[in-house]
Amino acid sequence: MAVYALTGFSLVSLLSFGYLSWDWMKPSLVADVAIDPMEKSQPPTFPRPPHIIFILTDDQGYHDIGYHGSDIQTPTLDRLAAEGVKLENYYIQPICTPSRSQLITGRYQIHTGLQHSIIRPRQPNCLPLDQVTLPQKLQEAGYSTHMVGKWHLGFYKKECLPTRRGFDTFLGSLTGNVDYYTYDNCDGPDVCGYDLHEGEDVAWDQSGKYSTFLYAQRVSKILASHSPREPIFIYVAFQAVHTPLQSPKEYIYRYRSMGNVARRKYAAMVTCMDEAVKNITWALKKYGYYDNSVIVFSTDNGGQTFSGGSNWPLRGRKGTYWEGGVRGIGFVHSPLIKRKRRTSWALVHITDWYPTLVSLARGNLSNVQGLDGYDVWPAISEGKESPRTEILHNIDPLYNHAKYGSLEDGFGIWNTAVQASIRVGEWKLLTGDPGYSDWIPPQTLTNFPGSWWNLERLTDGLRKSVWLFNITADPYERYDLSGQRPDVVRTLLMRLVHYNRTAIPVRYPAENPRAHPDFNGGAWGPWASEDDGEEWEGGQESLKSRNKKKKKKCKICKLRSFFRKLNTRLMSNRI
Numbered sequence: 001m002a003v004y005a006l007t008g009f010s011l012v013s014l015l016s017f018g019y020l021s022w023d024w025m026k027p028s029l030v031a032d033v034a035i036d037p038m039e040k041s042q043p044p045t046f047p048r049p050p051h052i053i054f055i056l057t058d059d060q061g062y063h064d065i066g067y068h069g070s071d072i073q074t075p076t077l078d079r080l081a082a083e084g085v086k087l088e089n090y091y092i093q094p095i096c097t098p099s100r101s102q103l104i105t106g107r108y109q110i111h112t113g114l115q116h117s118i119i120r121p122r123q124p125n126c127l128p129l130d131q132v133t134l135p136q137k138l139q140e141a142g143y144s145t146h147m148v149g150k151w152h153l154g155f156y157k158k159e160c161l162p163t164r165r166g167f168d169t170f171l172g173s174l175t176g177n178v179d180y181y182t183y184d185n186c187d188g189p190d191v192c193g194y195d196l197h198e199g200e201d202v203a204w205d206q207s208g209k210y211s212t213f214l215y216a217q218r219v220s221k222i223l224a225s226h227s228p229r230e231p232i233f234i235y236v237a238f239q240a241v242h243t244p245l246q247s248p249k250e251y252i253y254r255y256r257s258m259g260n261v262a263r264r265k266y267a268a269m270v271t272c273m274d275e276a277v278k279n280i281t282w283a284l285k286k287y288g289y290y291d292n293s294v295i296v297f298s299t300d301n302g303g304q305t306f307s308g309g310s311n312w313p314l315r316g317r318k319g320t321y322w323e324g325g326v327r328g329i330g331f332v333h334s335p336l337i338k339r340k341r342r343t344s345w346a347l348v349h350i351t352d353w354y355p356t357l358v359s360l361a362r363g364n365l366s367n368v369q370g371l372d373g374y375d376v377w378p379a380i381s382e383g384k385e386s387p388r389t390e391i392l393h394n395i396d397p398l399y400n401h402a403k404y405g406s407l408e409d410g411f412g413i414w415n416t417a418v419q420a421s422i423r424v425g426e427w428k429l430l431t432g433d434p435g436y437s438d439w440i441p442p443q444t445l446t447n448f449p450g451s452w453w454n455l456e457r458l459t460d461g462l463r464k465s466v467w468l469f470n471i472t473a474d475p476y477e478r479y480d481l482s483g484q485r486p487d488v489v490r491t492l493l494m495r496l497v498h499y500n501r502t503a504i505p506v507r508y509p510a511e512n513p514r515a516h517p518d519f520n521g522g523a524w525g526p527w528a529s530e531d532d533g534e535e536w537e538g539g540q541e542s543l544k545s546r547n548k549k550k551k552k553k554c555k556i557c558k559l560r561s562f563f564r565k566l567n568t569r570l571m572s573n574r575i
Contacts, residue, residue: 049231051293058242061303063310076278084333094325099300106354106373113507116398122511126154135166141363149237157528180246193517216276220283228288240273266308294334320435321421346379346386393421405465416465426472429492
């Protein structure tokens with residue numbers, strides 16, 4: 001029997017705060033019209049293909065939006081969601097690259113070779129070049145396509161860049177983590193470079209502008225220069241609210257009474273992002289796009305709890321396969337939705353946006369084979385039943401194997417030491433090491449890191465390698481049923497075996513010294529030639545010897561690095 005230790009809070013106090021009072025199965029949160037599962041859905045009938053704005057936020061926790069009871073102010077997101085359709089059975093991936101790759105390809109990461117970790121800046125790796133991307137399909141349908149924000153799908157050669165993968169224009173960062181003002185990114189000691197790009201060029205002139213504002217302004221500029229009579233797709237991948245925790249001072253002031261310093265800065269960043277979305281929505285209306293638009297909002301993974309994020313009352317955090325890592329915030333706002341102002345419990349996964357948006361655009365999916373996503377527009381717009389009944393969260397053969405897992409524990413058909421997770425119907429199975437498993441209430445009562453320890457911790461089960469939950473009845477994953485329902489465990493293990501047979505080899509090459517920003521004028525960017533193979537690992541010449549050849553250039557790099565560091569110190573005064 002599980003033993004729980006609650007430190008810093010009592011269960012009664014948590015209930016008094018209302019943290020456990022939300023009934024996930026409350027009738028008012030479910031569609032009020034009966035759904036006939038046998039009724040066939042009809043393709044959308046719009047006068048013209050709709051304008052599509054896809055907004056993706058980075059590391060925003062499940063609890064960190066107003067309508068989930070947060071202490072963070074998100075009035076714009078709350079209003080857009082309330083007037084549209086909230087997706088409360090919506091799933092993403094636990095970290096950055098996997099979510100983005102599945103959005104762009106409509107495929108599980110086992111089918112793109114990106115099932116392990118993220119794409120590191122120095123890896124000769126990127127989204128497989130044989131994949132036809134979402135923006136490419138929209139281009140085929142006559143759309144103008146634009147990306148603003150964080151790419152994080154590889155850039156080691158030019159064919160990997162957003163402008164080579166379906167986007168007409170791009171302004172943003174290629175790596176996964178940059179300074180919000182200086183756009184510097186360090187991938188280890190003395191491996192730092194500038195990362196803000198305009199198309200395929202380095203955007204040195206934009207340094208000093210807060211990225212959330214910069215990206216919203218770029219979206220407005222795109223809308224102002226385009227004709228609303230022609231369909232447009234804009235993918236807005238905010239850097240917010242990923243670390244580093246940086247925000248304009250006036251937003252932090254709003255949360256001056258918040259005791260936890262990290263939470264205070266994080267909250268300011270969320271509210272700043274909310275206002276950026278407000279400006280984007282205003283631009284859609286001002287320039288005549290809104291009435292024929294579809295706005296999709298999604299997070300990319302669970303919140304990072306030690307950096308101010310909160311996934312309460314869900315279990316786990318970013319980087320884990322517990323619900324706190326993979327259940328996302330999602331909603332759709334559009335005048336074209338037939339049944340607005342409601343909450344949908346239809347099962348939706350981030351891979352579903354590919355076929356859904358291409359279908360809305362009247363694009364052709366007949367020549368795209370092997371999609372893992374489904375067209376869920378009838379479920380969203382009309383309240384019909386979702387065509388999706390299961391989700392493969394992932395199978396990662398390279399992740400550290402669980403010490404106590406074995407083939408025997410997997411009924412001889414699956415090695416439970418392997419990290420994997422799947423949901424089928426109302427059941428969710430996890431094997432291997434799913435990641436950090438505590439329930440962490442919002443860190444608002446004391447200064448960081450003291451509030452870190454105000455959590456509920458599972459103190460047994462450390463020798464386990466299999467977990468089973470009825471996720472519909474137990475969305476907080478408190479009652480492991482693997483011992484009581486071995487029949488269900490075996491059934492779901494068989495589904496993992498099925499998916500594993502379709503997996504392609506993991507693409508996770510060693511880092512290459514040629515990627516060092518010093519070889520690219522001090523900026524991150526492509527370093528392999530177009531003739532090199534997809535997993536090119538050349539460049540064996542030592543970094544030291546190459547530095548000798550580029551001594552003059554490195555003097556410039558050092559000077560530029562000095563000014564970047566000086567700028568960073570000046571900007572830090574704003575925080």
